[in-house]
Amino acid sequence: MKRLVILVTLLAVAAMLLAACAPAAPANRLEAVKAAGKLVVGTSPDYPPFESKDASGNFIGFDVELMNAVAEKMGVTVEWTDMPFDSLVAAVQTGKLDASISAFNYDEERAKQVDFTQAYYTAMDGFLVADTFAGSITKAEDIAQYKVGVQSGTVQADWIDENLVQPGLLATENLLQYERVDQAALDVKAGRIDVLMGDNIPLAALAESLGGLKMAFEDTVASGEFMLILPKEEPELQAELDKAITALKEEGFVDELAQKWFK
Numbered sequence: 038m039k040r041l042v043i044l045v046t047l048l049a050v051a052a053m054l055l056a057a058c059a060p061a062a063p064a065n066r067l068e069a070v071k072a073a074g075k076l077v078v079g080t081s082p083d084y085p086p087f088e089s090k091d092a093s094g095n096f097i098g099f100d101v102e103l104m105n106a107v108a109e110k111m112g113v114t115v116e117w118t119d120m121p122f123d124s125l126v127a128a129v130q131t132g133k134l135d136a137s138i139s140a141f142n143y144d145e146e147r148a149k150q151v152d153f154t155q156a157y158y159t160a161m162d163g164f165l166v167a168d169t170f171a172g173s174i175t176k177a178e179d180i181a182q183y184k185v186g187v188q189s190g191t192v193q194a195d196w197i198d199e200n201l202v203q204p205g206l207l208a209t210e211n212l213l214q215y216e217r218v219d220q221a222a223l224d225v226k227a228g229r230i231d232v233l234m235g236d237n238i239p240l241a242a243l244a245e246s247l248g249g250l251k252m253a254f255e256d257t258v259a260s261g262e263f264m265l266i267l268p269k270e271e272p273e274l275q276a277e278l279d280k281a282i283t284a285l286k287e288e289g290f291v292d293e294l295a296q297k298w299f300k
Contacts, residue, residue, distance in 0.1 A: 123190030163237030
């Protein structure tokens with residue numbers, strides 16, 4: 038009996054020693070990222086020159102290079118995840134991603150689900166039409182008279198719904214939402230829709246690459262500052278991302294990226 042008690046005691050002591058030697062669980066997401074040595078980042082690579090893939094399937098673009106530089110400042114690498122744009126917020130909210138960069142604007146509805154970093158770039162809204170477009174767009178509301186396309190889940194989609202569809206200016210059957218913005222641009226070129234609303238730089242890039250398209254108008258009604266999104270209530274990770282973005286802006290890296298990608 039005495040031997041059994043001694044054995045049980047020794048096992049208990051051993052268990053306590055093992056527990057004491059085991060690494061502590063990360064206290065927050067930043068610690069988990071640093072421990073893993075990688076930042077799991079989602080993007081929708083259908084939005085050149087911000088994010089796309091080259092012929093070999095590698096992620097390329099302004100956002101991609103910026104995110105890789107941010108991770109380097111943090112002492113980790115990026116593990117890229119290809120996802121449709123309208124599922125990125127949910128993936129970040131549920132913790133499947135550590136962050137996402139995909140030309141995100143601040144939005145009150147999004148802010149209920151995720152947090153934002155500081156801005157890293159400011160954009161405008163563009164209105165893409167075919168070269169043969171004979172209409173007139175002098176203000177954003179003018180698109181209500183046409184068949185309109187927009188990428189789902191974007192601030193432009195929200196703006197069209199709130200300012201054109203809900204007031205009855207644009208019939209719901211005249212609004213088509215797309216998972217991929219390049220597919221929407223192809224539909225403009227084919228005449229299936231009259232105008233595509235989105236961020237001006239990616240739309241201009243699509244016009245150049247696809248041909249037969251032009252920018253009819255530019256304004257700032259929905260778009261604006263671009264930010265990364267991250268899970269809510271992770272102030273340590275947010276502060277680290279902001280610190281890296283600030284450093285890259287001060288070093289001139291962001292301006293150099295803009296000159297490289299926004300020719």
